[in-house]
Amino acid sequence: MTHMETPIRNYVGGQWRTSRAPDHSPVWNPATGEPLGRAPMSPAMEVDEAVEAAAKAAPAWRRVPVGERTAFLFKLRELLRQNLEELSRMITIECGKTLAESRGEMLRAIENVEMACGAPSLIQGYNSEDIAAGIDESMIRQPIGVCAIIAPFNFPAMIPFWFLPYAVACGNTVVLKPSERVPLTMQRVFDLIDALGLPPGIVNLVNGGRETASAILDHPGIRAVSFVGSSAAARHVYARAAAAGKRVQCQGGAKNPVVVLPDADLTTASEIVADSAFGCAGQRCLAASVVIAVGDAARPFTAALQQKAESRITGYGLDEGVQMGPVIAPESKARIEGLVGKAVSDGAQLAVDGRNARVPNYQKGSFLRPTVLLNLPLSSDIARTEIFGPVISIHHASSIDEAIAIVNSGEYGNMACLFTSDGANARKFRYLAEVGNVGINVGVAAPMAQFPFSGARGSFFGDLHGQGTDAIEFFTQQKVVIERWPKEWSRKF
Ligand code: NAD
Numbered sequence: 001m002t003h004m005e006t007p008i009r010n011y012v013g014g015q016w017r018t019s020r021a022p023d024h025s026p027v028w029n030p031a032t033g034e035p036l037g038r039a040p041m042s043p044a045m046e047v048d049e050a051v052e053a054a055a056k057a058a059p060a061w062r063r064v065p066v067g068e069r070t071a072f073l074f075k076l077r078e079l080l081r082q083n084l085e086e087l088s089r090m091i092t093i094e095c096g097k098t099l100a101e102s103r104g105e106m107l108r109a110i111e112n113v114e115m116a117c118g119a120p121s122l123i124q125g126y127n128s129e130d131i132a133a134g135i136d137e138s139m140i141r142q143p144i145g146v147c148a149i150i151a152p153f154n155f156p157a158m159i160p161f162w163f164l165p166y167a168v169a170c171g172n173t174v175v176l177k178p179s180e181r182v183p184l185t186m187q188r189v190f191d192l193i194d195a196l197g198l199p200p201g202i203v204n205l206v207n208g209g210r211e212t213a214s215a216i217l218d219h220p221g222i223r224a225v226s227f228v229g230s231s232a233a234a235r236h237v238y239a240r241a242a243a244a245g246k247r248v249q250c251q252g253g254a255k256n257p258v259v260v261l262p263d264a265d266l267t268t269a270s271e272i273v274a275d276s277a278f279g280c281a282g283q284r285c286l287a288a289s290v291v292i293a294v295g296d297a298a299r300p301f302t303a304a305l306q307q308k309a310e311s312r313i314t315g316y317g318l319d320e321g322v323q324m325g326p327v328i329a330p331e332s333k334a335r336i337e338g339l340v341g342k343a344v345s346d347g348a349q350l351a352v353d354g355r356n357a358r359v360p361n362y363q364k365g366s367f368l369r370p371t372v373l374l375n376l377p378l379s380s381d382i383a384r385t386e387i388f389g390p391v392i393s394i395h396h397a398s399s400i401d402e403a404i405a406i407v408n409s410g411e412y413g414n415m416a417c418l419f420t421s422d423g424a425n426a427r428k429f430r431y432l433a434e435v436g437n438v439g440i441n442v443g444v445a446a447p448m449a450q451f452p453f454s455g456a457r458g459s460f461f462g463d464l465h466g467q468g469t470d471a472i473e474f475f476t477q478q479k480v481v482i483e484r485w486p487k488e489w490s491r492k493f
Pocket of ligand 1: 150151152153154155177178179180208209210213214228229230231233234236237251252253254284285386388414453455459
């Protein structure tokens with residue numbers, strides 16, 4: 001371990017524990033290439049210990065009144081706000097995005113805690129008196145037990161918070177496995193959780209990779225799994241956890257199309273689309289990756305986007321003025337460059353070629369620059385493959401109907417955006433696009449915490465999403481009670 005490295009530990013039953021894992025995965029700063037630590041690949045035995053601690057804590061936690069449970073979340077909100085700057089720096093250091101992007105991520109994480117603080121009213125059921133003479137019926141929501149969260153690398157803080165505060169507020173206990181590529185942010189967040197004075201076992205942290213996740217999916221003590229990651233993994237997790245009898249929600253990958261109509265404000269649209277495609281180095285599940293320019297929009301929009309791509313400043317996210325950080329790892333950079341090369345061999349032209357990027361002083365960083373592809377045939381695999389890097393291809397359509405048909409032809413359904421000044425076309429698009437999140441003159445249609453983070457088709461497996469009232473539904477079991485009291489009914493009024 002170098003002096004830069006931080007020990008990465010699990011947090012189980014209210015205590016930090018050093019994993020007994022024989023294997024570790026190195027964690028690097030993707031901009032500097034410096035080693036940051038070694039994430040333990042916690043074995044199944046350590047998942048068992050975390051589930052045991054969570055199961056032990058569950059009965060008493062369920063009995064804590066919801067208003068007292070959320071009191072811990074109010075406290076957590078304050079701690080997250082007080083430590084926002086430090087946590088944001090941590091996100092940039094291990095994940096690569098710019099400091100401004102990390103701060104935005106933290107704010108959305110906090111917003112989810114705030115939403116979950118509303119649990120005292122959100123968790124209420126409903127009832128009907130006299131559904132038949134003297135018989136009453138009610139629906140109550142109860143916690144489901146031990147819930148697991150498996151998170152991806154691209155939002156180390158925010159994504160666990162699409163689930164964790166809701167699960168806890170609803171009276172469940174939690175086992176969280178962050179991505180093995182970005183385990184450090186949750187180390188710091190769990191220091192804050194440790195300071196809350198929660199009873200031991202309510203929230204547990206187990207580091208690891210695929211094997212650790214598999215132990216979670218198969219564990220009989222876990223009642224529900226919330227997963228976010230690539231579609232291949234999401235599909236697998238959905239099937240495997242469901243086969244083990246669990247409630248499951250799996251958010252997957254994306255290939256997000258943006259339709260630009262000629263009546264749009266093309267200058268503003270190009271700025272917004274550039275931020276969507278190249279923000280977070282394209283490593284957002286809501287990154288625009290395909291533009292469908294309709295009719296006369298094509299030429300001016302392409303010129304404007306090309307200019308935005310060329311002028312974007314790439315570098316270390318902690319440095320002043322940097323607009324785009326590195327991708328997560330050298331293998332990701334090589335994969336993205338390989339996909340761009342394949343696009344070119346499939347017939348694409350490079351309007352802007354961001355491969356082989358070098359950033360002075362950061363020779364070991366996994367940097368790319370924005371890349372814009374033209375004339376990539378829609379039949380090419382690359383036009384349908386999630387690249388997850390700062391790469392966008394521009395295609396043409398002759399009408400909005402043709403553009404919508406292209407939007408609906410891909411495997412994914414995470415987000416689609418339209419740029420226009422025509423309300424009727426906007427409504428048509430909103431109505432017909434087969435995606436979970438729609439942006440109208442918006443490039444990253446990321447739902448606020450009070451809305452579900454939606455997703456459709458190959459981008460989502462399940463029914464209830466993260467965030468908002470969906471999360472309350474997911475983390476509670478509805479129980480319907482029908483009751484009659486003959487003695488009371490026979491009483492004379
Ligand atoms: P990933 O699928 O490689 O890993 C995600 C998590 O799953 C990690 O914790 C990993 O350890 C675990 N994992 C990997 N393979 C697994 C398997 N076979 N079984 C069980 N667990 C497994 O994803 P990533 O590279 O960390 O994240 C990027 C992906 O996540 C992109 O595809 C992106 O679009 C997607 N994503 C989707 C959303 C959304 O809301 N739809 C949000 C963020 C990211």
